Amino acid sequence: MANDLEAINDPGIPAHVHRKADSDPLAAKKAERQVAILFALSALGTILFIVSYVAIPEDIFVFIPVMGSTNAHQLFLGLGLAFSLFFIGMGAIHWAKTLMPDQEVTVQRHEFRSDEEDRNELVKTAKEGAAAAGLGRRSLIKRTLGLSLGLVGLSPLLLLRDLGPLPGNSLSTTSWKAGTRLVTDPGDRPIKPEDLEVGAVAQVLPAMLPGQDHRVLSDIGKDAVLLIRLRPEEFNLDAERLSWTHEGIIAFSKICSHMGCAVALYEQQTKHLLCPCHQSTFDVTRAAKVLFGPAARPLPQLALALDSEGYLVAKQPFNEPVGPSFWERSS
Amino acid sequence: MTARERIAGNVANYVDERTGAAAWMKKNLNKVFPDHWSFLLGEIALYSFIILLLSGTFLTFWFDPSQREVVYEGAYQPLSGLKMSAAYASTLHISFEVRGGLLMRQIHHWAALFFMVAIVVHLLRVYFTGAFRKPREFNWIIGVGLLTLGIVEGFLGYSLPDDLLSGTGIRIAEAIIQAVPVVGTYIAFFAFGGAFPGEAFIPRIFTVHVLLLPGIFLALITVHLMLVWYQKHTQYPGPGRTEKNVVGYPLFPVYMAKAGGFFFIVFGVTTFIAAVASINPIWLYGPYTPGQISAGSQPDWYMGWLDGLVRMSPPLETHAFGHTISWNILIPGLIVPGIMFTGLALYPFIESWITGDKREHHLLDRPRNVPNRTATGAMALTFTLIALINGGNDIIAQQFHLSINQIMWFSRIGIIVLPPIAFVITKRICISLQRADRDLVLHGKETGRLVRLPHGEFIEVHEEISPEKKWLLTSHEQSGPLELPEIDKAGVRRTDAIRNKLRSRMSAANAEVAPKVSAKDLKEIEHH
Secondary structure, rough: OOOOOOOOOOOOOOOOOOOOOHHHHHHHHHHHHHHHHHHHHHHHHHHHHHHHHHHHOOOEEEOOOEEEEEEEHHOOOOOOOHHHHHHHHHHHHHHHHOOOOOOOOOEEEOOOOEEEEEEEEHHHHHHHHHHHHHHOOOOOHHHHHHHHHHHHHHHHHHHHHHHHHOOOOOOOOOOOOOOOOOOOOOOOOOHHHHOOOOOOOOEEEOOOOOOOOOOOHHHHHOOOOEEEEHHHHOOOHHHHHHHHOOEEEEEEEOEEOOOOOOOOOOOOOOOEOOOOOOOOOHHHHHHHHEOOOOOOOOOOEOEEEOOOOOEEEEEOOOOOOOOOOOOOOOO | OOOOHHHHHHHHHHHHHHOOOOHHHHHHOOOEEOHHHHHHHHHHHHHHHHHHHHHHHHHOOOOOOOEEEEEEEOOOOHHOOOEHHHHHHHHHHHHHOOEEEEEEEEHHHHHHHHHHHHHHHHHHHHHHHOOOOOOOOHHHHHHHHHHHHHHHHHHHHHHHOOHHHHHHHHHHHHHHHOOOOOHHHHHHHHOOOOOOOOOOHHHHHHHHHHHHHHHHHHHHHHHHHHHHHHHHOEHHHHHOOOOEEEEEEEHHHHHHHHHHHHHHHHHHHHHHHHHHOOOOHHHOOEEOOOOOOOOOOOOOOHHHHHHHHHHHOOOOOOEEEEEEHHHHHHHHHHEEEEEEEHHHHHHHHHHHHHOOOOOOOOOOOOOOHHHHHHHHHHHHHHHHHHHHHHHOHHHHHHOOOHHHHHHHHHHHHHHHHHHHHHHHHHHHHHHHHHHHHHHHHOOOOOEEEEEEOOOOOOOEEEEOOHHHHHHHHHHOOOOOOOOOOOOOOEEEEEOHHHHHHHHHHHHHHHOOOOOOOHHHHHHHHHOO
């Protein structure tokens, strides 16, 4: 083997080369001055910092090439602090490199393994201790100790129970009921079909219940719906899904069936919906069928109808859970 | 004796009489540290952590970790009158009304990015030089733990302002939790205090971000450094450096001045970048609401590879017996990262199993001299880089006018095909470099001087390299493959024959090198 061959000799640590400052007092003096200048620059940085803090108003903007219009207060505060810190570091390192001893020293290592005697003693001590405690003999103690230690770990887990409610069927339901009006978001105005031109998109939410004065984000996270109007002949839907549209208006859950981001990018030309998080692409004309990307399911479609006053309403609740998959989801 | 010396002496005397620390202090002030630029990488991580503690503490004085709904009436006019969480409103307050607040926010965010960069580059240095080998396996595992926690801590940190971008990140994290079979929905509801987003999450992750994880960080970093101290730092090979010694500068004063100075330089550079380069301008994103999103949503870089894996995942879901398993989330979000981090943590043990090497190592390897390890590292890096690139596929598509579908397909195929290619190429390059080293030792370096010999032939003069350089290029070890016969000494077939076969093959692949120059080779060449 290669290692059995005689290796080339180790020439040893190269001879130390003295720096100019080690022998020449003038060079040493010069190095000292350089270090002092660096520390002085740091002090100037702190002065800039203080001046910026007290004297530059916060609403002054200056134009700096590359950076554009920049807040002068934050900029000079930052530059002052940066210089004050940076030059302390430069000074200390220049000091160490030019004036402190630069002779490398060698120390010996020792193997970490303890000597045999210590190792044997340790084994003996451990065995004696275990025997004295009777761990091996008293199996009843050993088992009950194991049981109690195992059980005691359950208490903190149990205490965490009240972190949140049980899910129940909350992931499978939304605020949409049969007859819930679609309202604009923002604005909360009910929508008539003629409000939406062909090619237009609108984000809608279910109308608030009587007495409800503000929306909870957890509800928006399930209820957000995207309304898109095409020409009716552009759809490529089965009879049931076609009956869920109204005069070319089709509604999908805006919450991505992959990981729950808002599916907000609508491409008018191709009639594709794109999720900006992971680029899942859905075909609006084919009931949001997945064309590309990691999503495994179409976006749930909301069935639309008109109420007696001619406003768009939900014909029925979503027929499947909206948003990302979860274990209890059945389809 | 000057007055100053007398005071110093008195203080030292006072402390020593109560602690007996003199002997220990004397020994440790003379502690020797080898010098090399690559040893500063871990220091950058440490100093970034200190900067994070300082700037983070400042931010907590004004930050209100609450999802209580408020109407914004602060200095930033475009958002005036908008409903938002107190967390977001207080972040705007720090950015626009607290003097130096925006600077501190930007220092905190940049320092977090540098912290993760430094950890990753430090890890690469430790990996490619073999610094993780016995006796430093514990420290390697602690390091992998710090890397993992750093990713979580960074993610929680940029989620706290509760802006539109960070809320989207949390939405994705929630979907990953929810995808866990059987218990996922429950864990998600417990973590969020109900349905997403609820009102409990920001206060909870605030406690984890500012108390729990920093506490664990402090403990792990302390042990990490104590082990470096106790085991003494590794050193690069070179003349006079052996497995039995440490060559370098004493802690006091040289190393202390350099390390202390370096802290200020890291702090200064971070502050400079925070002063001139805007980061995470949350006021442009607006407050979080689950029904909205901005195009080009991107996580911070250390999460990007995870997001890239999720993006390239094929649309796989299993529906059976009334239950759903989302492979499109579980595989890229939990299973692949789990395998990656476990493999990373176990690597020192895997390598020593393959090589059968159970000795202590304090001299670092030159990466070319361990082709298999270097190639494995290149393979893992290629995998992660493709995932990272795919994490920015929308931005890349936009900037370079490419189709996002093409980039996705490139990533899907590339992440399987390119890592093995990277392995093979890297291994070949390593062995070629070894041959170049061999050439250099045997024939010297090319001088570029052409000489015409009397009979008309032109030759290039080669100049012999220094004995120091020769030693550097030949001092490494080249041990052959393990010999693991299928039949043991007693003539019985080993029960674990398949495992041994695998081990033998890997060991043989590991031992594939260009033979280094021995003294005999040199003598032979002198006779020519």
